[in-house]
Amino acid sequence: MRVAVAIELTDEERTKLSKYSRGHSTPVRLMKRARIVLLAADGKTNAQIAVEVGMARGPVGTWRKRFAQKRLAGIEQDAPRPGNPSANRAELTERILEATTQTEPEHATQWSTRTLAKELGVSDTRVARVWRAHGLQPHRVKTFKVSSDPHFAEKVRDVVGLYLNPPEHAIVLSVDEKTSIQALDRTQKGLPIHPGRCGTMTHDYKRNGTTTLLAALNVAEGIVIDKCMARHRHQEWIKFLEEIDARTPPELDLHLIADNYATHKHPKVLRWLKRHKRFHLHFIPTSSSWLNLVELFFADLTSERLRRGTFSGVPELIQAIEGYVEHHNDTTEGFQWKATADDILEKVARAKATLDKIKTE
The missing domain is CATH 3.30.420.10 (Ribonuclease H-like superfamily/Ribonuclease H)
Structure with a gap:
């Protein structure tokens, strides 16, 4: 019978993990990983942790092992994915950001994912992913005016x-x-x-x-x-x-x-x-x-x-x-x-x- 690796935390690690587990700005995936480690440190089994966190038992064991091996760095960083990363991914991201923020399409006032993708020769999914990661929403605009009142x-x-x-x-x-x-x-x-339908006028x-x-x-x-x-x-x-x-x-x-x-x-x-x-x-x-x-x-x-x-x-x-x-x-x-x-x-x-x-x- 396999026994899950035991987890013991230092005071500093427990403080950091507790902050991750309840932080409003912490990504959901990191919140769950922090909870897994905290529950493991409390002596819970992987099966019990899986129920409390709402994950499958396999991933719970994976993140438990990663923390035991690499401590906080093990859960703060995503595991490397299979396959070779694109050599020009960073360059492509810069091109998308530059085009979005510094140029305009010839016959419109702002880019859409499809028009920019066609312009750069990439997929609209790639454009959407870059925009989402950098908080860009070209279709939205806010109004303002700075007062010129001399007083x-x-x-x-x-x-x-x-x-x-x-x-x-x-x-x-x-x-x-x-x-x-x-x-x-x-x-x-x-x-x-009506349920499933908004009001109309x-x-x-x-x-x-x-x-x-x-x-x-x-x-x-x-x-x-x-x-x-x-x-x-x-x-x-x-x-x-x-x-x-x-x-x-x-x-x-x-x-x-x-x-x-x-x-x-x-x-x-x-x-x-x-x-x-x-x-x-x-x-x-x-x-x-x-x-x-x-x-x-x-x-x-x-x-x-x-x-x-x-x-x-x-x-x-x-x-x-x-x-x-x-x-x-x-x-x-x-x-x-x-x-x-x-x-x-x-x-x-x-x-x-x-x-x-x-x-x-």
Whole structure:
């Protein structure tokens, strides 16, 4: 009867193996190998280990022997595979990486595995394997824009300072408009979600009017002051400021964080603010909507209530928005801003340096 090789671990080996066995960034194959060795060190048989790890008994014995022979290096490295490795594999990988990152196809904006494989005379499987190993996804793109506001740093420090260290006896409100919200109704009734099938809705729709949501998010509490209006001129903005004034304790100052929309700086708005001394307006830098926390609320409203909603008219749409705001205010726990102004400015400086480098190349 064959007896599995006994495993004894040093403290350092046990610590390393324990880290591998529960590490979130550890490859699955290494996690399983580490568990095999740890269980073997606890005196478990290969059959018992196979059941716990979910592997066949043969591989369990193999990795147990490899650890006994080579210690940690035995499980950290894959066993050599039969056959002669391709002499130009490294060169081919470099060609694929260079073509993917530094060139474009003649009649398209990005490569696919098949078009690049045809261009280089290799298999599309090889291209896909290289892309996967190096985290390349040419079909995906993210949008961005670095602000060119000459007072960017000053405005960032002002707004972030309000988020991280709000003044005493005051409320910090993130304010904005969500304009042209459409009351859309589908031309046919959709089919419900079903096991093995997602829900469906028609691709075409009927427009039944629009509304504009003006919202002020209390940063500390997460509560939203809302008002739906037909338009979003300076007249509506002043009415919303009056709404905020009526729905907040009169003894508290109000610090409003807003974007640079012309309505917010209209002469009549500025005159109204001068007459209402407790209002203090703070502007985010241009092209920096991510600094305005109310945009997070707008995003949630769109994805959770509006995008798939069907509305026969504007009154039904407004009712849905008000219902969502009421539910949000009953369940919110507030928002907590974490990034410091220095962190943001450092990140933007790196982005600008990268863009300047690209321009000069």
